[in-house]
Amino acid sequence: MNHISRRRLIQLGLLTPLAPSPFYRQPTSLAACVDGKCSNPTQITASTPTSDIPLITNFIWPIVGAPNNDLYKVGDAFGPRLISKKYSWHEGIDIKAEEGTDVIACCSGFVRISADCDERYLNSGKIIQIECYKYDDNNNIQHYRVNYHHLSQRLVRPGDIIRQGTVIGKSGCTGAAWAHLHLEIRRNNIPQNPYSYLAGSLPKNHTVTIQNIINTNGMLQVDSCVTSPWTKLDINRIKVLALDSNNKELDSMYVDFNANHNCGRISSSNDVSYTYTESLIKQVTIKPYDFSTNHSEWRVNFNFSGLSSSNATKIKVEALDCSNQIAEDTKTI
Ligand SMILES: [Zn+2]
Numbered sequence: 125m126n127h128i129s130r131r132r133l134i135q136l137g138l139l140t141p142l143a144p145s146p147f148y149r150q151p152t153s154l155a156a157c158v159d160g161k162c163s164n165p166t167q168i169t170a171s172t173p174t175s176d177i178p179l180i181t182n183f184i185w186p187i188v189g190a191p192n193n194d195l196y197k198v199g200d201a202f203g204p205r206l207i208s209k210k211y212s213w214h215e216g217i218d219i220k221a222e223e224g225t226d227v228i229a230c231c232s233g234f235v236r237i238s239a240d241c242d243e244r245y246l247n248s249g250k251i252i253q254i255e256c257y258k259y260d261d262n263n264n265i266q267h268y269r270v271n272y273h274h275l276s277q278r279l280v281r282p283g284d285i286i287r288q289g290t291v292i293g294k295s296g297c298t299g300a301a302w303a304h305l306h307l308e309i310r311r312n313n314i315p316q317n318p319y320s321y322l323a324g325s326l327p328k329n330h331t332v333t334i335q336n337i338i339n340t341n342g343m344l345q346v347d348s349c350v351t352s353p354w355t356k357l358d359i360n361r362i363k364v365l366a367l368d369s370n371n372k373e374l375d376s377m378y379v380d381f382n383a384n385h386n387c388g389r390i391s392s393s394n395d396v397s398y399t400y401t402e403s404l405i406k407q408v409t410i411k412p413y414d415f416s417t418n419h420s421e422w423r424v425n426f427n428f429s430g431l432s433s434s435n436a437t438k439i440k441v442e443a444l445d446c447s448n449q450i451a452e453d454t455k456t457i
Contacts (some may be wrong), residue, residue, distance in 0.1 A: 131291050183231050183270075188226070203424075204316040210391075211396055213389045215308050216309070218304045221305050224277075230294065231268065232285075238278045238282050241423070250294055255379065271424070330352035343405065348428075377430075409427040
């Protein structure tokens, strides 16, 4: 297995030297459910891996048997949702798991955080974060952080080098209302849809529908609805295009879930939707339907406004999933 040294990572700007951890809290066996407040925050961050770090080629599911075993199903997917009638952005996926279930490392790497809670991550409960490194398609090393929240036990310490598949903790419900593992995969610290990295075939199962096109004074407003089975939300990008009669693109806008472009990640706490203003003219509003485990579908309205309509005769909306499969709808203006 390939390794990379700490010195090389610092040279590449991928590892920022930080003050070493002042102390380390031993794991406790008592799990406190519904501990929403981070009452004793321990911002433990290790920057000193104890030896060279193994590079990875892939990620694996953090619970053996997930997600196809009914005991370890994904109970809540990545992205925009309404919780208690408020807009929020889920930065990971929730994997159902009874308290005490083994949680294994998705990747080899070093333990950056192991703490009873970390107020940088809302309602994390007992948290482990593992930093790992992977070559991308262009042979550049990308750095990832994988977060495991709501644990009942932590079995690793900051700075430890961990092999993929090692048991690092036990699942629980600290900081949560139900027993599950909240998993985040962050690239350059931006949360990614974990479905992009975890194995498992995901057939194209989403749809997109243009619901309304309003043409006012040379500006277009396009209302569309994207639907996906909510346990398999694997949408990456919603794009709307204004086309001429020869299908030439005249104008376009998009929302990208895995980057910061219009993604709606900044939530407004009392509102049911999120509006991003791209320019004086262009806006995108993201409005999820009420989220409930009783629903079989995840449904979000995307309202794009400010597209130029001069010479446009058609509107196309595309929804790309994690494997770049596209669902689309086209309407004539
Ligand atoms: Zn979660």
